[in-house]
Amino acid sequence: MIISIHRQKQSNPMKLKYVILFFIILFSSCQQGKMQGEIASTIQVDGINREYILYLPKNLPFNSPLVFVFHGFTDNASSMMNWSRMNAVADKNKFAVCYPQGLKDPEGRTFWEVGYSFTKNQNVDDVKFITNLASYLQNTYRLSSENTFATGMSNGAEMCIVLGCKAPEVFKAVAPVCGCFMKSTFDSIKFNRPVSIFMINGTNDKTTSWEGDLEGMQGWGAYLPIRSTFDFFVTKSGSKQVTIDTLVDVNKLDGSFVVSEKHTNGLNDNQVWLYTVVNGDHDWPGSSGNMDFDASNEVWFFFSQFTTD
Numbered sequence: 082m083i084i085s086i087h088r089q090k091q092s093n094p095m096k097l098k099y100v101i102l103f104f105i106i107l108f109s110s111c112q113q114g115k116m117q118g119e120i121a122s123t124i125q126v127d128g129i130n131r132e133y134i135l136y137l138p139k140n141l142p143f144n145s146p147l148v149f150v151f152h153g154f155t156d157n158a159s160s161m162m163n164w165s166r167m168n169a170v171a172d173k174n175k176f177a178v179c180y181p182q183g184l185k186d187p188e189g190r191t192f193w194e195v196g197y198s199f200t201k202n203q204n205v206d207d208v209k210f211i212t213n214l215a216s217y218l219q220n221t222y223r224l225s226s227e228n229t230f231a232t233g234m235s236n237g238a239e240m241c242i243v244l245g246c247k248a249p250e251v252f253k254a255v256a257p258v259c260g261c262f263m264k265s266t267f268d269s270i271k272f273n274r275p276v277s278i279f280m281i282n283g284t285n286d287k288t289t290s291w292e293g294d295l296e297g298m299q300g301w302g303a304y305l306p307i308r309s310t311f312d313f314f315v316t317k318s319g320s321k322q323v324t325i326d327t328l329v330d331v332n333k334l335d336g337s338f339v340v341s342e343k344h345t346n347g348l349n350d351n352q353v354w355l356y357t358v359v360n361g362d363h364d365w366p367g368s369s370g371n372m373d374f375d376a377s378n379e380v381w382f383f384f385s386q387f388t389t390d
Contacts, residue, residue: 132182146176146228151237158182193240196263198302230384232256245276256380262310264303279354279383283361318347332372337361
């Protein structure tokens with residue numbers, strides 16, 4: 082084979098160039114076809130092997146969007162993948178999904194460093210971990226660096242808020258579910274530019290209180306009320322239009338209903354949404370709690386507003 086190519090190169094260099102290019106494209110396509118399904122792996126950041134699960138739908142095109150999904154406090158990546166059912170949404174809409182794994186605190190509880198009173202001295206840089214991982218996945222699997230998003234539950238939702246503030250150049254939009262804005266993080270953030278955000282919170286949430294906890298009585302540390310957090314992002318967005326509506330109460334047995342508030346036409350076409358689950362608790366709608374909408378599908382619909390070719 083080597084001799085054959087060498088002779089062809091001598092007789093017709095341009096033809097050889099196109100032959101080689103053809104095989105490179107063919108090989109890349111074959112490799113992309115093999116890279117599908119769940120891939121459990123690690124990446125080293127600050128000398129620590131950080132774990133994650135990547136899901137690639139079958140026949141995923143090059144330059145497809147990438148969505149990060151963060152688990153909650155004490156939870157794990159595999160569990161988040163299973164009950165969020167985001168893989169099914171990815172199959173239908175052709176995007177990659179990454180489920181990162183948080184480290185453990187001294188009590189053995191998995192967490193994301195968002196400013197909790199009992200984790201903020203662990204010297205964990207989760208923003209560095211996630212931004213490094215995003216770059217690695219984009220380059221390795223030829224995913225879009227322009228269409229990268231983040232969603233998550235509870236502590237994972239709070240990680241989304243941190244990323245939206247600290248890494249808006251990486252994450253085009255974020256969608257925290259049942260999360261809050263820790264005051265220590267809020268006070269330390271130098272807001273670079275507005276980020277599109279979609280918040281989902283329940284008014285009866287006993288873990289992430291709608292009223293906030295500025296005195297830190299729950300033990301997490303002080304955090305802002307949900308409405309104050311939302312208003313902060315609305316102000317930063319420079320939105321010029323608002324639409325308020327009530328979703329159809331599809332399931333009257335779940336004891337809750339949903340009010341949507343969408344601020345649009347902001348700076349750089351930013352949008353800021355809030356789905357208030359009235360009487361809702363600490364749940365991922367569609368999976369538990371409110372059944373009037375599916376959070377995973379709705380989150381992707383929100384992200385899809387900002388995808389570019």
